[in-house]
Structures are given as C-alpha cells and as structure tokens.
Amino acid sequence: MDLFSDIIRGGLAEFLDYLLAHFVTCLVPAFFIAGAISIFVSQGSILKYFGPKASPVLAYGIGSVSGAVLSVCSCTVLPLFAGIYRIGAGLGPAVAFLYSGPAINVLAIVWTARILGYDLGAGRVIGAIIFALVIGYVMARIFRNHDEERSQEAFDSLDTDSWLTGKQTIVFIVAQVGFLVSLAWGFKVHPEKDYETWKLITDISIEMNWVAIGFTVFFTFVLEEVLRRWFNREMIDEWLKSTWSFFKMIAPWLLGGIIAAGVIDVVLPDEWVERLVGGNSFLANLMASVVGALFYFATLTEVPILRTFIDAGMGNGPALALLLAGPALSLPNMLVLRNIMGWKKTLTYVGLVVVMATMSGIAFGLVVK
Secondary structure: OHHHHHHHHHHHHHHHHHHHHHHHHHHHHHHHHHHHHHHHOOHHHHHHHHOOOOOHHHHHHHHHHHHHHOOOOOOOHHHHHHHHHHOOOOHHHHHHHHHHHHHOOHHHHHHHHHHHOHHHHHHHHHHHHHHHHHHHHHHHHHOHHHHHHHHHHHHHOOOOOOOOOHHHHHHHHHHHHHHHHHHHHHEEEEEEEOOOOOOOEEEEEEEEOHHHHHHHHHHHHHHHHHHHHHOOHHHHHHHHHHHHHHHHHHHHHHHHHHHHHHHHHHHOOHHHHHHHOEOOOHHHHHHHHHHHHHOOOOOOOHHHHHHHHHHOOEOHHHHHHHHHHOOOOOHHHHHHHHHHHHHHHHHHHHHHHHHHHHHHHHHHHHHOO
C-alpha cells in the first residue's frame, strides 16, 4: 500500500511540477504558434522549402539548425512539428526540426558548456546537428513512398488563398516565437516537489530575468499591433480553432505521459541508473540512451541532473549519450508522436535516436577520457 501511495504521489507531483514550471511559459505559446503556422503560413511555401521535392540542402539545412533559436523541450516542440508536418512538410526535414528543436537551442548549448565543460558542450552541438541530418534523411528514405503520396495529396489540395501576405506572416510568427523564448527565459518557476506527503508541492519560487521580461513586453506589444492592424474577427476565430485542435490532439497524451514519467521516477531509484552507466561500455552507453529516451527532461534540467550523475561516477560517453537522447525524446513525447505520425514512424525515430546516441557515446568516451 505504501508503494502504491508513493507511485500515485510521484505521478501527481510530476504533473503539478510540469503545469507550474512549463505549461504556461512554454507549452501554451507553442500551441498558439502551431495554430498560426497551420492557418497563416502558406502551404505552398512549406512545400517549396520543406517538401520532399524541395532542395535537400536547403530543407535539411534549415531543419537541422532551426532549433538553435528556440528554447523548447521534447514536448514543447511537438505542436510546432505537428504544424509543419500536417500541412505538407517532408518527413525528413520535419524530423530534422523535431530533433534539433530541443537538442541544440542556444541556451542549452551555453549551459551545457558552462556546467559540464566545453568538451561535452561541443560534443552536444556537433552530435545534435549530425543526428538531425542523418535521422531525418534515413526516415525520409525508409518511408519514401508514403511521404511522396502525402506530398502529392498536399499538392492536390493546395490552397492558394492566403489570409496574410508573406511579410505579415513572418512578422506574426517571429513575434510569437520571440514571445515564447523571452517568456520562458524571463520567468523560471521552481516548485519544490514532495513525494513523502500528499501536499505534493511544498514551496514555489519564481526567478525573474528583467532583460527577458522586457523583451516579453516588447513582443506582446508587437503581437497586439499585428492583431489590431492586420486581423479581423474571422481570422482570429480560425487561429483559435486551429490552436484548440492541436491542444486536443496533443495535451491529453502529453500530460498522461508526464504522470507516467513521474511514476517511473519513483519505482526506478537514481542509484540503480548510476550503477549501470559508469565507465564506457556498450551496455553503459545503451542504458544511458534508453534512460534518456524514457525520462522527461524539461529544457535545461538535463544539465544539473547529469552533473549529479557525473559526480557520482557516470562516464563521459554515457553522459553524451544521455545528452543526445534525453532532450529529444521522452515517454510523453513518444505517446504524442504516435498520435501525429503513427507507431511505425515513431518507433523508427526512437530506435534511430537510441542507436546513434549509443554509438556516439562510445566514440566520445574513447576520445575524451
């Protein structure tokens, strides 16, 4: 009975922690961006630059580095991925973006280099870009026939009408992305979880960055002006409907997966993981990749957690393997991806990330002693 209570408390504590620390500042703005992409971004532009028939250099190049400007986790990137994938982006470039979004954002790279060292920081950024390119390309090749059919359907149903001009759309999307990044940067909510009692959250502290808050105010003003000058009631209604459709598709799986991740955190003590990821063996790197793939790491939280593991004896190879698999995958992420692109593509994507993270960890561990 005590174990059952611990499991329930662990799942609920993780759920409340996510709602307080990440839902409003990260996920909600991401849903609005996804809704805007779906309605206002020209489908022809997506097919031109990200479609299967687009220039591979341009499509994969943009997809693999676009995450550098976003401060998003493996779950927050999902509405953005769903937005471009739904309106016809090629599977390869879309998956490159899906991986790079949480893996190589500027804040994560700088924080990694500062806390874990420049070798792991460099290994993370180089590995993440290569991963995005290779995984996206392999996914596109494996599912080439289905992707071509989906692209043809998108071309056949191509809507040439546009609510906004190209420049207006760019300003609108950039302002929303700026709002998301500055809001997440400006307000850091730190709930103190309690697994021992039913209080669950014992304390909440808020860390504010006034420079980032200033940018948040600026982008809020820009969005207000954009809506006032360029939007009518019908356009706003369509945007909200699209946003709500993404929320219904993603949120239930995401929040359910977060509770499941909290349960796993209770039944799988940290010391077990630490014993399995010492040294640089194949098993140690594989375990680090699998643990990273299953557990949810909010943006930047993987760095202090990994610092604890390294201090306890985790090898450099498994550390990089976890860095490359952890931010890009999580149990909630997998459940939502299954809802977006099906189990076959999801399991292929997960398998590629785990295998490449394992091999990269082994190579890194041999180079960096």
